[in-house]
Amino acid sequence: MPPREGTYGLLAEFDTPGDLVRAARQARQDGWRRMDCYTPYPVEEAAEAIGFHRNKVPLLTLIGGLMGLAAMFTLETWVSVLAYPLNIAGRPTYSWPAFIVPAYEWTILFAGLSAAFGMLALNGLPALYHPLFNAPNFRDGATTDKFFLCLEALDPKFDLLEARAYLESFQPLSVVEVEY
Amino acid sequence: MATTPVKPKDHEIDPATGEYRVIAPGQTFRSVTEKISHIVLTPQTPLGWFAIFGVGGALATMLLVALTWLFLVGVGIWGITQPVAWGFAIINFVWWIGIGHAGTLISAILLLFKQGWRNSINRFAEAMTIFAVVCAGMFPLIHIGRPWLGYWMLPYPNTMTMWPQFRSPLMWDVFAVSTYATISVVFWFIGMVPDFGTMRDRAESKAAQYFYGIASLGWRGSVRHWMRYETASLLLAGLATPLVLSVHTVISFDFAVAVLPGWHTTIFPPYFVAGAIYSGFAMVLTLAIPLRKFYHLEGLVTERHIDNMGKVMLATGFIVAYGYGMEVFMAWYSASHWEAFMMWNRMFGPMGWSYGVLIFCNIAFPLTTLWSRKLRTNIAFMFFISIVVNTGMWFERFVIVVTSLYRDFLPSSWGTYRATKWDYMIYVGTLGLFTALFLLFVRFLPMIPMSEIRMMLPGAKIEPKIKAAKAGD
Numbered sequence: 243m244p245p246r247e248g249t250y251g252l253l254a255e256f257d258t259p260g261d262l263v264r265a266a267r268q269a270r271q272d273g274w275r276r277m278d279c280y281t282p283y284p285v286e287e288a289a290e291a292i293g294f295h296r297n298k299v300p301l302l303t304l305i306g307g308l309m310g311l312a313a314m315f316t317l318e319t320w321v322s323v324l325a326y327p328l329n330i331a332g333r334p335t336y337s338w339p340a341f342i343v344p345a346y347e348w349t350i351l352f353a354g355l356s357a358a359f360g361m362l363a364l365n366g367l368p369a370l371y372h373p374l375f376n377a378p379n380f381r382d383g384a385t386t387d388k389f390f391l392c393l394e395a396l397d398p399k400f401d402l403l404e405a406r407a408y409l410e411s412f413q414p415l416s417v418v419e420v421e422y
Numbered sequence: 423m424a425t426t427p428v429k430p431k432d433h434e435i436d437p438a439t440g441e442y443r444v445i446a447p448g449q450t451f452r453s454v455t456e457k458i459s460h461i462v463l464t465p466q467t468p469l470g471w472f473a474i475f476g477v478g479g480a481l482a483t484m485l486l487v488a489l490t491w492l493f494l495v496g497v498g499i500w501g502i503t504q505p506v507a508w509g510f511a512i513i514n515f516v517w518w519i520g521i522g523h524a525g526t527l528i529s530a531i532l533l534l535f536k537q538g539w540r541n542s543i544n545r546f547a548e549a550m551t552i553f554a555v556v557c558a559g560m561f562p563l564i565h566i567g568r569p570w571l572g573y574w575m576l577p578y579p580n581t582m583t584m585w586p587q588f589r590s591p592l593m594w595d596v597f598a599v600s601t602y603a604t605i606s607v608v609f610w611f612i613g614m615v616p617d618f619g620t621m622r623d624r625a626e627s628k629a630a631q632y633f634y635g636i637a638s639l640g641w642r643g644s645v646r647h648w649m650r651y652e653t654a655s656l657l658l659a660g661l662a663t664p665l666v667l668s669v670h671t672v673i674s675f676d677f678a679v680a681v682l683p684g685w686h687t688t689i690f691p692p693y694f695v696a697g698a699i700y701s702g703f704a705m706v707l708t709l710a711i712p713l714r715k716f717y718h719l720e721g722l723v724t725e726r727h728i729d730n731m732g733k734v735m736l737a738t739g740f741i742v743a744y745g746y747g748m749e750v751f752m753a754w755y756s757a758s759h760w761e762a763f764m765m766w767n768r769m770f771g772p773m774g775w776s777y778g779v780l781i782f783c784n785i786a787f788p789l790t791t792l793w794s795r796k797l798r799t800n801i802a803f804m805f806f807i808s809i810v811v812n813t814g815m816w817f818e819r820f821v822i823v824v825t826s827l828y829r830d831f832l833p834s835s836w837g838t839y840r841a842t843k844w845d846y847m848i849y850v851g852t853l854g855l856f857t858a859l860f861l862l863f864v865r866f867l868p869m870i871p872m873s874e875i876r877m878m879l880p881g882a883k884i885e886p887k888i889k890a891a892k893a894g895d
Binding site for chain 2: 258259260263279280281283284285286287299300303307314317321325326337347351353355357360362364365369370371375380382384385386
């Protein structure tokens with residue numbers, strides 16, 4: 243990524259999740275779209291407030307699980323029927339009930355890995371650098387006990403002075419400018 | 423559902439919300455965060471930590487010595503023989519993996535059931551799972567005789583053009599246990615990512631900032647991330663639940679698919695799973711009780727946690743008792759001479775004492791005392807009973823493995839089993855390895871999930887007025 247300069251956004255700090263949710267909901271109603279909330283634990287209401295209702299993790303998990311199931315069952319069938327058939331007392335080589343157990347395990351394995359790594363990928367993690375880490379009050383708050391609303395500069399409505407005045411109207415603890 | 427009237431005098435009920443209290447009152451987001459992260463971030467390591475780590479490390483070294491000799495000489499140094507070809511290695515394997523199951527139960531099944539009290543104990547219960555699986559996974563590998571060829575069990579194209587036998591329960595084990603280990607590690611790590619973010623932000627030393635910074639993957643607490651994270655956690659919990667049930671089921675298939683009296687029974691899968699949870703909860707208590715005392719976590723791991731775990735043990739203990747009862751019943755009801763003899767021999771034969779230990783430790787003692795709430799909240803007693811149950815569950819596996827094998831169909835092939843010093847060294851060595859790993863975990867990783875504890879605090883409540891208003895889009 244080329245180095246960027248200028249303002250990433252304006253960060254308002256709140257003391258309670260309720261204040262954050264109220265501000266975020268109002269901002270969304272007033273037409274803000276490029277914004278995000280930062281909280282020390284999942285605050286579902288805040289996600290709803292900024293219009294984030296659904297995510298793709300379940301779909302990825304389903305696809306992963308089906309892939310694991312298909313991969314293992316096919317492998318077992320191919321190995322037992324074609325690649326290395328074992329004649330044990332004339333029993334059928336395609337003994338599918340016995341194949342269910344490993345196929346079941348791989349369904350769970352692939353689904354679980356898809357859920358975990360899919361979640362990270364959708365979140366854009368790992369990302370060891372982020373402009374927000376430049377905010378002086380982010381470090382002591384965002385992962386402990388403070389609730390943040392960030393209006394991003396990429397939003398067409400964004401104007402540094404107006405946005406600051408707008409955020410101040412919610413009576414946050416502070417509003418700071420975040421640089422890239 | 424009728425609501426039972428709440429007694430206002432009950433000290434366990436929060437007067438503000440009318441709900442049961444799982445963590446002590448007066449905690450804030452910051453106090454909880456500081457308390458938990460301080461344990462890790464403080465430069466001072468308690469002397470007691472070094473003492474216990476020294477003991478664990480010494481025993482782990484003994485394990486290394488025993489394994490080295492085993493690899494040089496072979497499994498002949500063990501007590502295994504004909505007809506008891508499955509000795510300590512398989513007993514310990516089943517015992518350890520069973521212990522691990524409670525961790526998954528606490529982290530996954532209780533999450534799905536929305537049991538908030540689990541939040542205080544789930545992290546170290548998951549750590550316990552992983553270290554128990556480490557100890558467990560070693561045993562089948564060293565039991566195969568040539569452990570350096572263990573990878574032959576995996577399906578991969580090779581110059582011998584050989585492939586694994588997928589109809590064998592031992593092969594199912596490979597997939598069940600490896601999946602279980604992988605998913606447990608992933609679930610555990612993903613659960614810690616937000617807490618690593620907290621640690622990164624609170625760490626003072628450069629090294630700790632780098633370490634936790636990298637481990638946190640750059641977590642910044644965006645609510646979009648949190649929502650995907652919550653979905654992924656819930657899905658992982660939903661996947662781990664059938665997984666944990668399947669793992670011990672598959673392990674019980676190792677026995678149940680054989681035709682040996684004492685093994686060939688359909689009760690094994692549920693009875694193994696219940697036994698696993700029973701012993702696992704006992705191990706969680708064995709770990710939680712000293713930890714909360716040592717690190718002063720009584721406000722987060724409260725008497726209510728201990729009490730609840732006692733109740734789970736009581737319930738699973740009764741399932742185990744049903745399993746024992748059904749084995750005896752089937753020995754009679756099947757009218758099979760061999761089954762009946764096996765049961766008689768198990769109870770009154772030369773190794774009948776082990777059956778006695780099992781009945782006393784798993785049934786007679788815990789299932790009579792755990793009814794009492796007074797005893798369930800007596801911390802010293804619960805610690806004692808956790809040790810008793812763990813002992814009993816080890817003997818359960820001993821009874822299943824040894825007393826079924828040593829006198830089977832043909833009296834001419836009867837034998838006996840006596841473990842050697844190498845067997846004991848390896849078993850005790852894994853206890854040391856487990857202790858050492860667990861202490862490293864306690865020292866370097868947050869042992870209580872901070873983000874989940876924050877959700878349970880009164881400060882996390884959003885006023886109903888704000889909550890009720892709909893988003894305007």
